[in-house]
Amino acid sequence: MSDRWESDDVLLAELRAALAEARDVPPEFAEAARAAYTWRTVDAELMLLTSYDSILDGQLAERARAAVTARQLVFDAEGVSVQVEVTEAGIAGQVLPARPGRVELLTAAGPAEEAELDELGCFLLGPPPPGPVRFRLASGGTTVVTDWVCV
Structure with a gap:
């Protein structure tokens, strides 16, 4: 001591x-x-950018004779694509290439709904809430989010 x-x-x-x-x-x-x-x-903040939005497609608007009932959105980043169809009834989407994982619908207030991807990379969500939303894809230890869109 x-x-x-x-x-x-x-x-x-x-x-x-x-x-x-x-x-x-x-x-x-x-x-x-x-x-x-x-x-x-930081990985989640590497966003999937909107590469297609049917609302902004001028040629589609010219061809449409009736009101368009579904909105098509495609978010792309290196190696992954999230394709989404939004209707009043709900949101249907697919992640390509297909992989196991989860998709979350996020609002400014936080997560609104989530769904598992099936074997084809498809998912279904309920009707979209009003205001801007984005999607978060978690798969294989990687998380990416889309940019915000108003649906």
Whole structure:
């Protein structure tokens, strides 16, 4: 035993002081930790961009004789495509290439609904809520999200 610690009380006092110092995190360390934490979803933030939207398809509008009842959306990124058809009755979609996973419908308030992908990569969701939505695809340890669209 060291001569510095004449008693257990002295040892406990020094341990308390050491632990108190450890609790005082320098502000720059806390800021660095917060900055690192924002990178936790960087893979999910690599968005699937809208590559097709039937509302913006001028040729389709010219050919349509009746009101279009379904909206077609395609979101593409390297190696994955999410194709979606939105109607008043619900949302039908397919992830290509087909893979096991889950699709979530997200609103500004948070997740609204989710569905498992079947063996063909297809999924069904209920009627879309009003306002902007996006889709989150989680498959094989990777998560990607689409950009926001108003359906």
